[in-house]
Amino acid sequence: MTREEIFNGVQDIFRDIFDEDDLVLQDSTNADDIEEWDSLNHINLVSAIEKEFKIRFALGELTALKDVGAMIDMMVRKLK
Amino acid sequence: MNNYKFADIYIGLEQAFNQKITADMMDHFLEISGDNNPLHTDSNYAKEKGFHDRVVYGLLSSSFYSTLVGVYLPGAYCILQGIDIQFSKPVFINDNLKIFGKVSYINDAYKQIEIKAFITNQENKKVSKAKIKVGVIDE
Numbered sequence: 510m511t512r513e514e515i516f517n518g519v520q521d522i523f524r525d526i527f528d529e530d531d532l533v534l535q536d537s538t539n540a541d542d543i544e545e546w547d548s549l550n551h552i553n554l555v556s557a558i559e560k561e562f563k564i565r566f567a568l569g570e571l572t573a574l575k576d577v578g579a580m581i582d583m584m585v586r587k588l589k
Numbered sequence: 590m591n592n593y594k595f596a597d598i599y600i601g602l603e604q605a606f607n608q609k610i611t612a613d614m615m616d617h618f619l620e621i622s623g624d625n626n627p628l629h630t631d632s633n634y635a636k637e638k639g640f641h642d643r644v645v646y647g648l649l650s651s652s653f654y655s656t657l658v659g660v661y662l663p664g665a666y667c668i669l670q671g672i673d674i675q676f677s678k679p680v681f682i683n684d685n686l687k688i689f690g691k692v693s694y695i696n697d698a699y700k701q702i703e704i705k706a707f708i709t710n711q712e713n714k715k716v717s718k719a720k721i722k723v724g725v726i727d728e
Binding site for chain 1: 670671697698699701703722724
C-alpha cells in the first residue's frame with residue numbers, strides 16, 4: 510500500500526468522523542486545525558484507522574505524534 | 590453489578606438480561622422527556638395509525654442499552670462514549686425484552702471497547718440493535 514493510498518484512506522475516515530465531505534488533510538494538519546478534534550473524536554479516529562487498516566497502535570506511539578503526516582509515516586512503517 | 594476491568598475483557602465476551610416494559614415506565618418517561626406525542630400516550634390514536642396499542646418510546650426501550658453497559662458489560666468501570674441505535678420493530682407495554690451485548694472490538698491504547706448489542710421481544714424478534722462505545726475507567 511502506497512503512502513498516498515494510506516493518506517487517502519485516512520482522509521476518508523476523517524471526513525466520516527467529522528462529517529465533512531470536503532475536508533482536506535495536509536501532512537501538517539493537527540488537532541488545532543479541526544474544531545471537533547477533541548479527545549473522544551481522537552479515540553474514534555484511532556479506532557476507525559485500526560479497523561480499516563487492520564493495524565494496532567500502542568498509547569506510547571500515539572502520544573508521540575505531532576500531526577497527520579507523522580501518523581501516516583508510522584502507518585507506512587506498520588503496513589510494510 | 591459486574592465490575593470487569595479492562596484486562597478482563599476480550600472480544601466475544603457477552604452479557605444479557607431481561608426487562609419487562611410497564612405502563613408506569615411510560616408515565617415516568619413522559620414526565621422526564623415531555624414527549625407527549627399521541628403515538629405514545631393515546632391508544633386510540635396508535636390504533637388509527639395501524640399499531641395494536643400505543644407504542645413504547647424508542648428511547649425508553651433503548652435506555653436498557655445504558656443498563657447493559659453500566660451494570661453488566663463492563664459494569665462499574667463503564668463510561669458511555671457513544672451509541673448508534675437502529676429500530677426495527679415497535680415495542681408495546683407488557684413486552685418482555687431481552688437485552689444482549691457482545692464485545693466486538695477493543696482499543697488497547699485508549700481502553701475503549703465496542704459492543705454490538707440488540708434487544709429482542711418475547712417472540713424473539715429483534716426490536717432494535719446498537720453499536721456502543723464504552724470507556725473502561727478502572728484506574
